[in-house]
Amino acid sequence: MNDLDPLTSFAALLTSEGRALLDEVRGTEPAQELAVATRLRRGHPVGLVSAALGQARLRQRAVAKFGAADAAGMFFTPNGVEQSTRASVAAYRAARFRELGVRSVADLCCGIGGDAIALARAGIRVLAVDRDPLTAAVARANAEALGLDELIEVREADVTEVDTAGYDAVFVDPGRRGGRGRIFDPEGYSPPLSWAVRAARAAPVAALKIAPGIPHEAVPADAGAEWISDSGDVKEAVLWFGTREAGSVRATLLPGPRTLLGCGLPDPAVRPVGRFLYEPDGAVIRAHLVAEAAAELDGGGLVDETIAYITADSTTATPYATAYEITDQLPFGVKKLKALLRQREVGILTVKKRGSAVEPEELRRKVKPQGPHSATVFLTRVQGAPTMLLGHPVALDT
Ligand SMILES: C[S@@+](CC[C@H](N)C(=O)[O-])C[C@H]1O[C@@H](n2cnc3c(N)ncnc32)[C@H](O)[C@@H]1O
Numbered sequence: 001m002n003d004l005d006p007l008t009s010f011a012a013l014l015t016s017e018g019r020a021l022l023d024e025v026r027g028t029e030p031a032q033e034l035a036v037a038t039r040l041r042r043g044h045p046v047g048l049v050s051a052a053l054g055q056a057r058l059r060q061r062a063v064a065k066f067g068a069a070d071a072a073g074m075f076f077t078p079n080g081v082e083q084s085t086r087a088s089v090a091a092y093r094a095a096r097f098r099e100l101g102v103r104s105v106a107d108l109c110c111g112i113g114g115d116a117i118a119l120a121r122a123g124i125r126v127l128a129v130d131r132d133p134l135t136a137a138v139a140r141a142n143a144e145a146l147g148l149d150e151l152i153e154v155r156e157a158d159v160t161e162v163d164t165a166g167y168d169a170v171f172v173d174p175g176r177r178g179g180r181g182r183i184f185d186p187e188g189y190s191p192p193l194s195w196a197v198r199a200a201r202a203a204p205v206a207a208l209k210i211a212p213g214i215p216h217e218a219v220p221a222d223a224g225a226e227w228i229s230d231s232g233d234v235k236e237a238v239l240w241f242g243t244r245e246a247g248s249v250r251a252t253l254l255p256g257p258r259t260l261l262g263c264g265l266p267d268p269a270v271r272p273v274g275r276f277l278y279e280p281d282g283a284v285i286r287a288h289l290v291a292e293a294a295a296e297l298d299g300g301g302l303v304d305e306t307i308a309y310i311t312a313d314s315t316t317a318t319p320y321a322t323a324y325e326i327t328d329q330l331p332f333g334v335k336k337l338k339a340l341l342r343q344r345e346v347g348i349l350t351v352k353k354r355g356s357a358v359e360p361e362e363l364r365r366k367v368k369p370q371g372p373h374s375a376t377v378f379l380t381r382v383q384g385a386p387t388m389l390l391g392h393p394v395a396l397d398t
Helices: 006-013 016-025 030-041 046-073 078-083 087-099 114-121 133-145 193-202 282-286 290-295 334-344 360-367
Strands: 104-108 125-130 152-156 169-172 205-210 224-230 233-241 249-254 258-261 276-280 310-312 321-331 346-353 373-382 385-393
Touching (some): 016 030, 046 078, 046 114, 078 133, 087 205, 087 224, 087 233, 087 249, 114 133, 193 233, 233 282, 276 282, 282 290, 290 310, 334 373, 346 360
Parallel strands (some): 224 249, 346 373
Antiparallel strands (some): 205 233
């Protein structure tokens, strides 16, 4: 077994010899790989040994998305691990489907099964469809490995040819990567967004996962749009259909979930920088809900009409933004910053920026912070002027 095609090589991993090898190579560090491979090749086919080592590597990469326990027993492809929905986000979405009364979902473009697994764990019956034979085989193996094969039926097919009548809901997570990397044009997705929207409209309830950078103008009027972040990182946007939320916009922050619902507030007024600066969560910014986040803060206003930093004179606990106490405000200038950091004995400097072209790494190199204290500098515009705001995070109970 030397150069087997990927599907045959994956099937070999599911045999008892393959599974035993997978157990043996579990947790192999990159530095040990060569020695481990040399030893195992004495008793096993070369191709099987490299397939097992490759799978072990993918499992390690998958821990961040699926957690150590699940990743250790699941199977992956390089694209599959890259494109899968992380477990926290998939579980949140599955819970929303469940709340909507959904008991069966056609998961169109299931990949290696990130969403299908979460849906099944929420007690939902899933038809999981992917046209790539290896990916479908991996999804099937994952359903079995996690004891969910009673609830997940994996079908190798083109989603455009699958009849979804009879399912309570449809979920589509189109392929957004091509030969040249990420695809930004929604019509370049596989299948194109317009196809997914038609499929969604034909179902009682539907959710379409899309890139968080989608322009708001591209959101269909009959969809509710939700931007989701996990631990402060924006992960995706979802278009919901059939949920009586047409035209609604929300930002959901995980863990939690904490959801901020848009109510069409106008932009907050610009005001002088107060004692506190709030950096809204990325999902809030992408959802254009900075005004709604500012409304939660006593006297909150913007530092500049084009910048998503909120300022206020007092602290209010909010999950939707991180608060910083500002100690210094000064016009942008490397020498000025260097002098200030020396005076404050700042050795650990976090650089954040909005509306500034300065490269944080380059700035840090130039100012050479030294000293026992830490601080955060915001490079931004304040009422049109390039400005530096120095401060530190304030812990608030939310
Ligand atoms: C973004 S991934 C899905 C990830 C999945 N939700 C998960 O969490 O693991 C997209 C998948 O769509 C599949 N795909 C793309 N076009 C398809 C089509 N027309 N029919 C079926 N599957 C398709 C690709 O093979 C790929 O596995």
